[in-house]
Amino acid sequence: MSACRDLKTSLHRLKAIMAAKKQVIIDTDCGIDDAQAIMMALAAPNIEIVGVTCVFGNAAIEHVCQNVLRVLAVCEREGIPVFRGSGVPLVGARNPVSDHFGTDGLGDVLKDKDPQWEEKIQSEHAVNALIRLVTANRKQVSLVALGPLTNLALAVRLDPSFPQKLKDLYIMGGNMEGKGNVTLCAEFNFAMDPESAYIVLEEFLCPTYLATWEYSCRNALTWEFFEQLIQQDAPAAAFMKVITSKCRAYCRETTSNKRYVYFGSGYVSYDAYAMAACIDGSVVTESITCPVRVELQGSMCRGMMALDQTNELKKSHSVFVLTKCDVEKFSQLLLQSLRQPKK
Template identity: 70%
Template sequence: MAKKLVIIDTDCGIDDAQAIMMALAAPHVQVLGVTCCFGNASLDHVCQNVLRVLAVCGRQEIPVFRGLAGPLLGATDLLNDHFGSDGLGDVLEDRDPEWREKVQKEHAITAMIRLASENPNQVSLVALGPLTNLALAVRLEPGFPERLKDLFIMGGNMEGKGNVTLCGEFNFVCDPESAHIVLEEFRCPTHVATWEYCCRNKLSWDFFEELLDQDAPAARFMKLLTSKCWAYSQTTMRNKRDVFFGPGFVSYDSYAMAACVDATVVTESVECGVHVELGGSVCRGMMVLDPTDQLKKPHRVTVMTRCDQERFRKLLVDSLRQPRHQ
């Protein structure tokens, strides 16, 4: 059976690292490349983080491409230290001094366009960070989206609940214009794992501890990465998260990747038009669902609402159990 071809666009923080490992562990998935963007950390740190994840899994043959370092308009002040200043928990001491030479010379945007053109209607694009690279790709090559098989996005919201602003989710608020462009102009089948979807399908902290206690290089690596930030999440942040969803472990980007790797993970969804709000001091970056078709959108997206947690847990376990690739 032909392998599922995937491009991963990421602002590689800890949950991105988990999602990348999930793709690498799936035997039917072939990752064509990883494109990097700003978000959880600076672009330099993101590139280094991706290279480190690939090295831990023994998959250095997968090319890594450098993308956009900031949003379409202005600058972002949303870079935060939830995952540490480097995006991976500030626990790695042995940084590779030669990492720049290991990043491809080709720009992430042209790499995306080229890989889709070389494999028309066969490539799934999984977007785990701000959508700046994707927005610039469709501006550079308007036919890019129609060459994709499908698009999976972690970002946005469906109930107006925000995690960095009153109504906005981090990835979309980092670059609202890009989120707006992508959801307006990408007409390929599009699947969105919103912030609320991820939180409503959270897992227990007991499972999290079992997940990291596996005796494998990837599990030991993830245990190191999470040693500071998840301890923080279970204590200082617990009350804040309880307001909407109650306590639990949420590997946000893994939900979008799981939907790409195994479509049966998503058990319920809503298909409708969506709109990303660009104006206003409160709602900028918020994604609005239009289930009654008042906006008359020509393109509907699939907004995930419920997942098969047993299947999702298995994908997470397998991602950290994988042997080192030779």
């Protein structure tokens, strides 16, 4: 009888632990910083990743899917379902993918391709999976969007009630001050599909948190910390050391890019800032609450996000635009993310 009681107690505790975990879906265009963000979520004890949906951006959709599978394999978490999503923007011509993290998104250094990778991707389209998973877990799922917002825009077009079923939404993307990193005035994720960014920020009325380009850059870490991060004795750290080894985005001597011109040198893992906010809200120490809108016109401003702090737009919905973070807490989440798989 005592053994039976102990078993029941253990089961109750396990259920309580699982119930306390935050359910998360990650929508990603998996480049190097996405890989870091995914590993951060995998390492977080309070996070349950219920699915990863893929979108074009840092690489073609085929590379993105393979990159996600690689990250999950390194961390020995291959049981998490991965879904193939949009390979092109919502409207208009196909945008060329970025080579910021190499042509494959992970630094062009990995040669051991998996010929069976397509068999490991779920047959269900990412947009359908988003709708199904969120509908089955109403108000329980946090969606973390790390790439162009095409999958999210398609989800609300197929199911207009989709946003109100979400618990909340975390986005890495957009900008606060018209400083662009791929065009004069626009940040990469929004510039790759401005129409989708516009739709999401107009129609997703759930609590929405924006980790903009300026937020990431202004909370940069030192290159000395980056060396400490990748020199840890764990498979995930070794993987990150390899994929950053020949990538100009992780070269401290680079002085010609826009980030250096605007913000100076430093280590910035963009997508990890949005993921950290989802994992631990106390990482964010300051934010601006206001309506926003994405510009769709103009040769210089298309894709730029405008903050409406004077109520010019008369919108009823505001978002949280993150401005400052606790870099010490953020650093600890990064360090933990590369200590995988747990022994």
